[in-house]
Amino acid sequence: MNTRKKTIIAAVTAAVLLCVAGCTAKAEQWRAQREAMQNSVVLINTFEVPQGKEAETLAAWQKSRDFLKTQPGYIGTRLHQNIDPNGKYHFVNVARWRSAEEFKAATAKMRQALPDNMPEGVTASPGLFKVIESDMQRGFGRRGGK
Known part of the structure; x- marks a missing residue:
């Protein structure tokens, strides 16, 4: 050869x-x-926001997100804004965490690091969930299809 x-x-x-x-x-x-x-677990957190406090609430949420994304177990989050200005919930946060334990530890640290972060009058109603069924394709909801 x-x-x-x-x-x-x-x-x-x-x-x-x-x-x-x-x-x-x-x-x-x-x-x-x-x-x-x-x-993993999914955090679904709804926010009731008094009129005129939307920008302040968004800034507080971003500050919390920036802290939490540095914690073990954080996978990602999306904040949704209601398109109905008269809707009960102005914002809905959907975040994924590797485990409930890691989420609980991270939020405990956040409460110590950022006490009283949310504006007065804002009501948050967080809950942890586990996906049991889905027909969403991988990557569903990503900006720009990325």
């Missing part, structure tokens, strides 16, 4: 081995993500 054929075979072999290694690593990453999602 000539040198050129040997070089091509070696290059193809190296490419196949890299692809297999990459695919194996990606499969392991997907498995770990799937396992984490199966054990």
